[in-house]
Amino acid sequence: MxxxxxxxxxxxxxxxxxxxxxxxxxxxxxxxxxxxxxxxxxxxxxxxxxxxxxxxxxxxxxxxxxxxxxxxxxxxxxxxxxxxxxxxxxxxxxxxxxxxxxxxxxxxxxxxxxxxxxxxxxxxxxxxxxxxxxxxxxxxxxxxxxxxxxxxxxxxxxxxxxxxxxxxxxxxxxxxxxxxxxxxxxxxxxxxxxxxxxxFQSRWAQLHRIPKTSVLGHSLFVAILSYLFSLEMGACPRRCFNNFFTGLFHDLPEVLTRDIISPVKRSIEGLSDLIKEYEKEQMERVLYPMIPKEYLHEIKMFAENEFSNVVTINGKHENTTCEDINHKYNYNECNPRDGKLVKAADELAAYVEARVAIENGCLSEEFQRAKWTIKNKYETSNIGGIDFGEIYADF
Structure with a gap:
């Protein structure tokens, strides 16, 4: 573990x-x-x-x-x-x-x-x-x-x-x-x-924080956590691949829209969906034409609806649960991806960033709120057999 x-x-x-x-x-x-x-x-x-x-x-x-x-x-x-x-x-x-x-x-x-x-x-x-x-x-x-x-x-x-x-x-x-x-x-x-x-895009850009981390570095942190969790749950090789690279690419649209913090997205009803739609439009117009067509579909899976659990059945993506992936679809040919697990890794990375900032003397109320909100969210959570409550108890 x-x-x-x-x-x-x-x-x-x-x-x-x-x-x-x-x-x-x-x-x-x-x-x-x-x-x-x-x-x-x-x-x-x-x-x-x-x-x-x-x-x-x-x-x-x-x-x-x-x-x-x-x-x-x-x-x-x-x-x-x-x-x-x-x-x-x-x-x-x-x-x-x-x-x-x-x-x-x-x-x-x-x-x-x-x-x-x-x-x-x-x-x-x-x-x-x-x-x-x-x-x-x-x-x-x-x-x-x-x-x-x-x-x-x-x-x-x-x-x-x-x-x-x-x-x-x-x-x-x-x-x-x-x-x-x-x-x-x-x-x-x-x-x-x-x-x-x-x-070049700082995480928590509006706050003084030590160390400063970027969206790029955060993405690798999420990818590594996602991969290690995948190993722990006994994921098949393709599932490990999908979870790692979803973690790596999940914030790629922010290269075009910048890192908009969650409180802002939640402040107005429908704003989060509007931002998501704008990100998709910009990706289609600017970034996707740069990528070889042969694997454009794969990057779309990593960067769009990145936190959904999906498998591929008869050539079509179907939503499912981590538990069903564990028991029914944990095979390379099903092309499984644990979006909920990647989301949990993303929030664990954010928790670490906030906690370390506080330990380093950056006593913003927003760091305190993020730390406790994320920990409370996951303290009884089990995703695909990963006990996140135990992980947060470690802290």
Whole structure:
């Protein structure tokens, strides 16, 4: 079972500053970067998913494992990290240290999860799933670097860093169709760019809060929680995939409408539905034309009606319950998605944000209200076998 300690450890990534030896116009955090990486991994992975070598759960778990590794080793500069990684013995010892530091946090998830975590860093990087994650990592880092370069184009090592990024992207472009598609289609690059813009939108923007988190970082937090809950309930691989990427994409429309807080949406009858309709219109007009038609339907499922439980029967989406999915539809061919579970993960993430803000001295009445409202809502809630009351009791 996922415990408070792991939830809070994942949230530590919101504090971690990237490029902190460079002049930056905005804060660049690890949580945001890892979130953008997973958006990019989804795009690249869609061009590889028909290969028998490719596995979506390896991509998802690899992204989670790499985030946890980064949280422990913090801000080791890439040249130093790659130097360590080139020495198999030193890299093994580094990851033994990482596992030792994380063991108490991840052990409640079970022996199988812990074993996969350890094996991931011992295995070769030459698998298709790891290539997709590697390419997404480089692309997301280069996206951040472009911001820094504009501010200081003649800065120390800027030229060398840029050349290294260009070389690494060329290598991945020679191996992955998705990278070649990004290179040749400006609309695809614009889609990735728009996803990245979610990092410019602050959560709880009207309130002073430490740490500040973005819609982008929040989306990854929700996605990870959704995936870990899915594992706990014994979800089939497709259900795990759908729940993770629904968590990741659920706030994508806000890149066009901004993050409108729930009290405002509830303040006027029908306002929430009006905003939802406007989001859909903007997605149809601006964002959907950027996405390959082959999987546009999938992103629509992730970003529209994202909190409904659905299965696919005879090619049509049907609403159902998490319990029915558990007992009747927990099969890949049913394409199940637990929207209610993703909603619970979304609100748990909001609860953590409010609670941490209060602990850090941000004593707004709105944080207090959000903290108690969310906790009271879920203290007796069980969704698909996940006892949320027990999770909130941990806090």
């Amino acid at each position: 996922i415990r408070k300690s792991l939830i809070m450890k994942i949230f530590d990534a919101a504090y971690m500053q990237r490029w902190n030896d460079r002049l930056r116009p905005i804060e660049l955090t690890e949580l945001d970067k890892q979130a953008h990486k997973m958006f990019i991994a989804y795009f690249i992975g869609k061009f590889e998913e028909t290969s028998h070598e490719f596995n979506w759960l390896e991509v998802i778990e690899g992204g989670i494992f790499e985030l946890l590794q980064r949280i422990i080793i913090t801000d080791i500069k890439p040249p130093v990290f790659y130097k360590i990684k080139s020495d198999a013995d030193k890299y093994r010892k580094l990851n033994e240290f990482v596992f030792t530091e994380l063991k108490t946090f991840i052990s409640p998830l079970g022996d199988s999860f812990c074993r996969r975590f350890k094996d991931y860093f011992l295995a070769t990087d030459d698998t298709l799933s790891k290539k997709v994650l590697g390419a997404a990592h480089i692309y997301a880092s280069k996206w951040e670097f472009d911001i820094i370069e504009r501010l200081s184009p003649e800065g120390y090592e800027i030229k060398e860093i840029k050349e290294d990024f260009v070389n690494r992207i060329e290598v991945y472009s020679s191996r992955l169709e998705g990278m070649r598609q990004l290179a040749t289609h400006s609309s695809y690059r614009n889609f990735i760019d728009l996803c990245g813009h979610l990092r």
